[in-house]
Amino acid sequence: MSEFAVIGMGRFGRSVATTLHQLGHRVLAIDENEEALRHIADDVTHAVQLDSTDSEALQGVGIANMDAVVVAIGAAIQESILTTLILKELGCKKIVAKASNDLQGKVLERIGADAVIYPERDMGVRIAHTLSSPGVLDYIEISPTFSIEELSVPERLVGQTLGRLDLKARFGVSVLLIRRDSQLLISPDPEIGLQAGDVLVVVGENRQLTKLETSL
Amino acid sequence: MSEFAVIGMGRFGRSVATTLHQLGHRVLAIDENEEALRHIADDVTHAVQLDSTDSEALQGVGIANMDAVVVAIGAAIQESILTTLILKELGCKKIVAKASNDLQGKVLERIGADAVIYPERDMGVRIAHTLSSPGVLDYIEISPTFSIEELSVPERLVGQTLGRLDLKARFGVSVLLIRRDSQLLISPDPEIGLQAGDVLVVVGENRQLTKLETSL
Numbered sequence: 277m278s279e280f281a282v283i284g285m286g287r288f289g290r291s292v293a294t295t296l297h298q299l300g301h302r303v304l305a306i307d308e309n310e311e312a313l314r315h316i317a318d319d320v321t322h323a324v325q326l327d328s329t330d331s332e333a334l335q336g337v338g339i340a341n342m343d344a345v346v347v348a349i350g351a352a353i354q355e356s357i358l359t360t361l362i363l364k365e366l367g368c369k370k371i372v373a374k375a376s377n378d379l380q381g382k383v384l385e386r387i388g389a390d391a392v393i394y395p396e397r398d399m400g401v402r403i404a405h406t407l408s409s410p411g412v413l414d415y416i417e418i419s420p421t422f423s424i425e426e427l428s429v430p431e432r433l434v435g436q437t438l439g440r441l442d443l444k445a446r447f448g449v450s451v452l453l454i455r456r457d458s459q460l461l462i463s464p465d466p467e468i469g470l471q472a473g474d475v476l477v478v479v480g481e482n483r484q485l486t487k488l489e490t491s492l
Numbered sequence: 493m494s495e496f497a498v499i500g501m502g503r504f505g506r507s508v509a510t511t512l513h514q515l516g517h518r519v520l521a522i523d524e525n526e527e528a529l530r531h532i533a534d535d536v537t538h539a540v541q542l543d544s545t546d547s548e549a550l551q552g553v554g555i556a557n558m559d560a561v562v563v564a565i566g567a568a569i570q571e572s573i574l575t576t577l578i579l580k581e582l583g584c585k586k587i588v589a590k591a592s593n594d595l596q597g598k599v600l601e602r603i604g605a606d607a608v609i610y611p612e613r614d615m616g617v618r619i620a621h622t623l624s625s626p627g628v629l630d631y632i633e634i635s636p637t638f639s640i641e642e643l644s645v646p647e648r649l650v651g652q653t654l655g656r657l658d659l660k661a662r663f664g665v666s667v668l669l670i671r672r673d674s675q676l677l678i679s680p681d682p683e684i685g686l687q688a689g690d691v692l693v694v695v696g697e698n699r700q701l702t703k704l705e706t707s708l
C-alpha cells in the first residue's frame with residue numbers, strides 16, 4: 277500500500293484521487309477551495325484545504341513523504357508550474373503534472389515533473405479516431421508508431437474466417453483477440469468464422485491501421 | 493471523407509476538431525467566444541461564432557447534414573444539455589456529448605445523445621492505475637470486466653522465458669505482444685527470453701490484472 281497526494285480537485289484530480297483510494301492506497305486530497313473538497317472528503321483518506329504555492333503549508337502535511345504527488349491544477353497555469361517547482365525542491369519522489377497545452381507541458385518537464393499528461397488532448401485524439409472510422413470502437417497508442425484498435429466486425433464480413441481475411445498479408449495488421457459477448461478469444465485460430473457482434477482487437481502501425489479502417 | 497461539427501473549443505473540443513481535420517475530414521468548429529475560435533481557425537475547414545442553444549443559428553450552418561456532431565461544452569452544463577436536445581430535434585445523424593459528471597451523463601443519454609464521454613474521469617482512472625503499480629505504463633478497459641495493460645518488465649525477470657513465467661496458469665493473464673525498442677513481437681514464442689526494457693502488453697480480467705500488478 278502506498279501513499280499519494282493529489283493537488284487540485286477538478287474532474288481529473290477527483291478521478292485520480294478516488295480511484296487510488298478504491299485501489300487500497302492512502303490518499304491526501306488538497307485544494308484551496310473548500311467547496312471542491314467537500315464533494316470528495318468521504319472518498320479519500322484525508323482532505324486538506326491549502327494553497328499549494330505555499331511551501332510551508334505543503335511541508336506541514338508531509339508532502340515529501342508521499343510515493344507520488346499529482347498536480348491536477350488546470351486553468352491556473354502559473355500555480356501549477358509554481359507548485360511543481362516547490363514539490364521538486366522539497367524532494368518529492370515522483371511528480372505527475374497535468375498540462376493544458378504544449379508550452380506549459382515543456383515548462384513542467386524542464387522544472388522536473390517526472391511525467392506530464394494532457395488528459396483532454398489525448399481523449400480528443402481517441403474520439404476523433406473513433407468518429408473518423410465508424411467501425412473503430414477505441415484507439416490506443418502503444419508507441420509513437422504502433423497502436424491497438426478495437427474494430428467492430430462489419431455485416432459483410434460475418435461468416436468469413438480470419439484466415440481468408442488475411443489481415444497480416446493485406447495490411448500488416450495482427451489480430452490479437454476477438455471479443456465475443458463477454459468472452460475473449462485470445463490469439464484466435466485462423467479457421468474461426470466471424471460472427472455478428474464480434475469485436476476485433478488488432479495491432480499495427482498507425483499508417484496500416486488507417487488503411488484497414490478505410491477498407492472495412 | 494466525412495463532415496463533422498464540433499461545438500465548444502475547449503482543450504477537448506480543439507483536440508477532436510484538429511485531429512479530425514488532420515485525418516482528412518471537413519470540420520466545422522463552433523464556439524460562442526471569438527477568442528476561442530481564433531486559435532484554431534487555421535486547423536479546421538470552417539470556424540463559426542454562434543450560440544449553440546440558438547436552433548435557427550444551427551440550422552443556418554446546415555448542422556443536420558453533418559455525419560456527426562460533438563458537443564464539447566464543459567462548465568455550462570445547461571447549455572450542453574439544451575444544445576444536445578436541439579441537435580436531436582433537428583435530426584442529426586450522430587451526437588457525441590461530453591459530460592462532467594454522472595448526472596449530466598444520464599440526462600444527455602435520455603435526451604438522445606448517441607454516445608456520452610467523460611474525458612477527465614477516464615484519464616483519471618488510467619493515471620491512477622499507472623501510479624498504483626509502478627510497472628504499469630498504460631491501462632485500457634476493453635469491456636466492463638477485461639482490460640489491456642502495458643507492463644514494463646522488472647529487473648528480476650530479465651532473462652526468464654515467458655514459458656517459465658507462465659502468466660496464464662498463475663494469473664489467468666495472456667501476453668498479447670512484447671514491445672522491444674521500436675519492434676513488436678506479436679503472439680510471442682514461450683521460449684523467448686525477456687530483456688531489460690521490454691514492455692509486455694497483456695490482457696485479462698481486471699481482478700487478475702490487479703493480482704499480477706501486485707506480484708510484479
Ligand SMILES: Nc1ncnc2c1ncn2[C@@H]1O[C@H](COP(=O)(O)OP(=O)(O)OP(=O)(O)O)[C@@H](O)[C@H]1O
Pocket residue numbers: 283284285286287288289306307308309312326327328329348349350351352355612
Ligand atoms: N494554488 C492552488 N492550490 C490548491 N488548489 C488549487 C490551486 N489553484 C487551483 N487549485 C484547484 O485546482 C482545481 C482544478 O483546477 P481547474 O478547475 O482550473 O482545472 P480544470 O483543468 O478545469 O479541471 P478538470 O478539467 O480536471 O475539471 C480547482 O478545484 C482549484 O480550486
Ligand SMILES: Nc1ncnc2c1ncn2[C@@H]1O[C@H](COP(=O)(O)OP(=O)(O)OP(=O)(O)O)[C@@H](O)[C@H]1O
Pocket residue numbers: 396499500501502503504505522523524525528542543544545564565566567568571
Ligand atoms: N452555448 C454555447 N455555444 C457555443 N459555445 C459554447 C456555449 N457554451 C459554452 N461554449 C464554449 O464551450 C467551450 C468549452 O467550454 P468549457 O471551457 O467550459 O469546457 P471545459 O470542459 O473546461 O473544456 P476542456 O476541459 O475541454 O478545456 C468554451 O470555449 C465555451 O466558449
